[in-house]
Amino acid sequence: MSRKNITISILSLIGVNVFLLSYILNPSGEALSGRLIDKFDGSANEAPAEKNKESASRVSNHEAISPVMSGNSVIYYEKGTGRVFKTSLETNTTETISESILRDFLSAVWAPDKRQVIAKFYGPLGNEFRYYSYDTKKTIPLDRNVRSAVFSPNSSQIAYFKSTPEGGEIYISNPDGSDSHRIFKTAFLDTDLKWLADDLIVVSSINSADQLHYVFSLNRDGEIRKIFDGLMKLDTAWRGDGAAVIYSSFDNGSLESRILNLNTGTEVKISKNIAAGQCSWGTNSVVCVSRQDGGSGDEIFLINPQGDIISLTKTSQSFNPSEVMLSPDESRLIILNRPDNLIYSLRINQ
Secondary structure (H helix, E strand, O other), X not given: OOHHHHHHHHHHHHHHHXXXXXXXXXXXXXXXXXXXXXXXXXXXXXXXXXXXXEOOXXXXXXXXXXXXXXXXXXXXXXXXXXXXEEEEOOOOOEEEEEOOOOOOEEEEEEOOOOOEEEEEEOOOOXXXXXXXXXXXXXXXXXXXXXXXXXXXXXXXXXXXXXXXXXXXXXXXXOOOOOOOEEEEEEOOXXXXXXXXXXXXXXXXXXXXXXXXXXXXXXXXXXXXXXEEEEEEEEEEEEOOOOOEEEEEEEEXXXXXXXXXXXXXXXXXXXXXXXXXXXXXXXXXXXXXXXXXXXXXXXEEXXXXXXXXXXXEEEEOOEOOEEEEEEOOOXXXXXXXXXXXXXXEEEEOOO
């Protein structure tokens, strides 16, 4: 055999061995990549791709605010302009719902039917709230003293907090503000409202003097039930029916997280302390996103009603969520990332 043929044979054997080695390391035949997503300004922090880690996909092409799930799609406003978009999680296609530019738009509260909103706008004398119907295309301003508002579970009414010289009052009315009646008076100057069940409105307030949080519930008749009394840096994520809540607060300088069952009054302490705002309720359990212990990227985990923690998946990306939602089939975690105001979707396996 000539020296030329021997050289060719050796090179061929090397090529075959390299191919076999690459197939053993990656038997699926898929291309190996050291990056999860293309880098862009302000994106979620990345680390080199690691084995058995999921990659979050970007849902929004614009800076987003006030996202909401609508079936298997995410509807959101564009921050700063008020334009509205809808992105399908299945096809990753985006359609424009509204091209209207909303001057001084800040945020919006969606009705459960996704056909009505209460939008908040900046005003020279204080923020202004306006009701809008996507069916009638009509905009109706609410009382100038309204400071927060929320839709009822069936979208037929709203509850709103109105400031007064003595403090504030909570009303129930039609979505456009008509046919209103007061159900409660309070000395608190500002509140956040959540209408979780037909006869359950949750009221959250902060005492401006000591910055402690107070939470209580109201029924339609204004009867009050205390839930949390004087907690520091309280953060909550409520189950959809209002029967349970995961909450976190600081006690003696340390973050503690618990699940409270409102029907039984029982509490379960969670061994992994996490801000409740990084969690979202599924049917019976809570799904949270948090920085991995001793590793790069985030971990998605489930917390059952007994407080047990079950790891679901990990990602090489790191997020700082301002809002977290589960898709209706609970197969994806939707994250509005605070640093870049973009929405991401991360597939999870329960």
